Structures are given as C-alpha cells and as structure tokens.
C-alpha cells in the first residue's frame with residue numbers, strides 16, 4: 290500500500306553534513322522524496338511538533354536540541370512508508386539500532402539520534418500538515 294511519512298533530518302545530522310547520505314538511504318530503501326525543505330524551528334515550533342512528549346522529563350532538552358540549528362523536513366512516499374522508514378532509522382537509541390541503519394550511522398545519543406520518522410499513518414498525516422501545505426507536495 291502506497292503511503293506517506295514525515296522525515297526530519299535533525300540538527301545534529303544537518304551539522305554533520307549527512308543530509309544527502311540520509312535521503313540517499315531513504316531512496317535506496319524504496320522511498321521517494323515528494324517534498325523537502327530546510328527550516329530552522331523556533332523553540333515554540335519544536336514544542337508544537339513534539340507536544341505529545343510535553344510530560345516527558347526530556348521535553349525541554351529535546352526541544353532545545355530540535356531548535357538549535359536547521360533541520361531538513363521531507364515527505365517520503367512508498368510502499369508501507371511509515372514502517373519502512375522506521376526500519377531504515379533503527380531504534381530510538383542509536384546503541385540499539387542495527388548496523389547500517391540511519392541512527393546507528395549518524396546518531397550519537399538517545400536524544401541526538403539524527404532523524405525522525407512518523408510512528409503511524411495518522412501521525413504522518415498530522416506531521417506532514419504541520420510543515421507542508423498542499424502546494425508544496427508534488428502530485429503523482
């Protein structure tokens with residue numbers, strides 16, 4: 290089933306010049322880039338994106354991190370895209386992510402883990418609309 294998901298190359302991976310490598314792994318992994326842009330989120334914008342985690346002890350630190358520098362947000366499309374991209378990313382903690390996965394290759398801590406992927410199709414729809422309007426996403 291063709292599906293879409295939201296990817297964020299996080300500030301650590303943008304700073305490490307790994308944008309192309311990560312989007313390359315997406316393409317090699319069967320996903321197509323349908324929209325992409327670089328943005329620098331304010332603290333409030335990062336808090337809005339991660340509102341679901343507002344009760345967590347790491348919320349303040351996470352939203353500082355996500356607003357410390359530019360990120361690359363992308364809409365990725367492919368068969369079973371949500372699960373497919375989560376598989377390419379590996380576990381939240383890079384130490385638990387499989388060899389060759391995005392987080393194993395480019396993440397350096399459970400917080401600074403290089404990239405985000407939506408966790409469910411409904412989450413993907415909401416996350417895509419947080420960053421992109423209809424005119425910014427190519428039609429197939």
Ligand code: IDP
Pocket residue numbers: 342347351380381399400401402405406408
């Ligand atoms: P996910 O990105 O794999 O879906 P979530 O549990 O949704 O993981 O957490 C969102 C983000 O918050 C993670 O990608 C990571 O950057 C950060 N994070 C998650 N757990 C921790 C933690 O225990 N300490 C610090 N940061 C964390």
Ligand code: MG
Pocket residue numbers: 408
């Ligand atoms: Mg999550």
